[in-house]
Amino acid sequence: MANDMPDISLDKDNRPAPAAIILAAGKGTRMGGDLPKVLHETADAPMVKWVVKACKDAGVKKCVIVVGYKSELVKEALAGEEDIAFVEQTEQLGTGHATQMAQPEFENEPVTDIFVLAGDGPLIRSKTLARLLEVHRRRKASSTLATAVIEDPSGYGRVVRTPNGEFDAIVEQKDATEEQLKINEVNPSYYCFRSDALFAGLSETDNKNKQGEYYLTDVPGLLKKQGQTVAVVDAVPAEDVLSINTQEQLKMVDEILRNRISQTTVSGG
Numbered sequence: 001m002a003n004d005m006p007d008i009s010l011d012k013d014n015r016p017a018p019a020a021i022i023l024a025a026g027k028g029t030r031m032g033g034d035l036p037k038v039l040h041e042t043a044d045a046p047m048v049k050w051v052v053k054a055c056k057d058a059g060v061k062k063c064v065i066v067v068g069y070k071s072e073l074v075k076e077a078l079a080g081e082e083d084i085a086f087v088e089q090t091e092q093l094g095t096g097h098a099t100q101m102a103q104p105e106f107e108n109e110p111v112t113d114i115f116v117l118a119g120d121g122p123l124i125r126s127k128t129l130a131r132l133l134e135v136h137r138r139r140k141a142s143s144t145l146a147t148a149v150i151e152d153p154s155g156y157g158r159v160v161r162t163p164n165g166e167f168d169a170i171v172e173q174k175d176a177t178e179e180q181l182k183i184n185e186v187n188p189s190y191y192c193f194r195s196d197a198l199f200a201g202l203s204e205t206d207n208k209n210k211q212g213e214y215y216l217t218d219v220p221g222l223l224k225k226q227g228q229t230v231a232v233v234d235a236v237p238a239e240d241v242l243s244i245n246t247q248e249q250l251k252m253v254d255e256i257l258r259n260r261i262s263q264t265t266v267s268g269g
Contacts (some may be wrong), residue, residue: 002010016112017061018133019104019110019194024119025068025089030245036070038119038251039077046077047244050122050257054085055115057126059135061133064102065119068092094213095189100202106195113137114198116191116216122257123240124190132192134173135233142197142228143220146190147168148236155243156186157217159232165230174210185234188241197223 011135028037034255038048048065055063061083067074068089075086087101113136117262128146136144144165147159158180160168170187171180181190193201209215224230243252 015137016110017059018113018115019062019064019106019195020055020060020115020117021066021099021118022048022051022055022119023066023098024074025066025071025092025098026120026151027069027243028120031250032247034070036067036074037244037260039073040244042122042244042250042254043261047122048074048078048119049081051117051119051124052078054080054124054126054129055117058115059131060129061216062105062116064105066098066101066150068098094207095209095216096202096205096214096218099216100199100214103202104197106199109195111194111196114193114195116189116193116198118189120244121189121240122244123242123253125240128190128235128240129192131235132190132233135231135235136192138231139231141192141231142194142223144192144231144233145187145220146235147185148188148238148241148242149185149234150238151184153181153184156188156241158183159185159187161185161248166206167220167224167230169224170217172209172211172215172217186241188236189216190236191216191220193219197228 024038026037031037033042039046052063063084065086066089067086078084086103089098089101132144132146157170157172158176160171162168201222204222205214205218207214220230242253244253
């Protein structure tokens with residue numbers, strides 16, 4: 001609960017340390033079984049734990065986990081973690097709606113920078129988040145997204161740019177035109193927002209799209225149209241963008257993560 005959380009810490013530049021909202025409400029039907037998707041294990045830990053670890057390693061002092069399907073299991077899996085709050089998304093109305101559920105946790109607090117991340121992305125690296133935050137603050141952006149350029153963009157939201165190369169919008173695959181589907185720069189769901197811009201933007205989203213959902217991906221485009229600064233950094237290695245929607249993909253990510261851990265152990269870092 002909000003009143004159980006400590007005051008937001010300050011970073012070395014005397015700014016509020018970043019916070020994070022981690023989306024972990026989904027079932028993950030294609031994974032099989034009845035576990036919440038984020039509790040499937042990679043490298044001997046539920047995948048959401050790797051996301052929390054990356055956040056904390058990047059200096060996050062407050063993680064708000066949005067839970068839904070079998071929420072008690074997700075809470076139990078993260079019971080040993082410090083500085084975590086849980087909020088519930090009782091209806092699955094999209095990523096924008098899920099993020100909005102976290103808003104009460106930030107009321108009556110100073111404006112801060114918030115990472116918004118998917119709980120089913122265990123390959124996320126703390127250095128990617130650190131880079132995202134550095135660009136976000138240097139550009140004084142309302143929103144910053146880390147993107148990736150991959151050979152096969154199927155299934156991902158496309159990053160649409162203006163003729164002069166500036167960010168324009170994120171378009172989900174189901175809503176994309178034939179021309180937009182050819183774009184190879186994708187959105188792997190690594191965001192950093194100013195808290196005030198995030199929640200103001202979410203209040204303006206609608207569900208007039210092919211999936212009938214409230215998209216978090218609409219917010220950067222809305223902010224851009226309002227003349228606010230939206231920064232984009234190509235900071236995500238293609239390997240880190242792998243989706244986990246099947247047991248086969250889970251095994252692939254498990255192997256990548258184990259190799260990464262063993263390399264870190266060998267190098268001593």
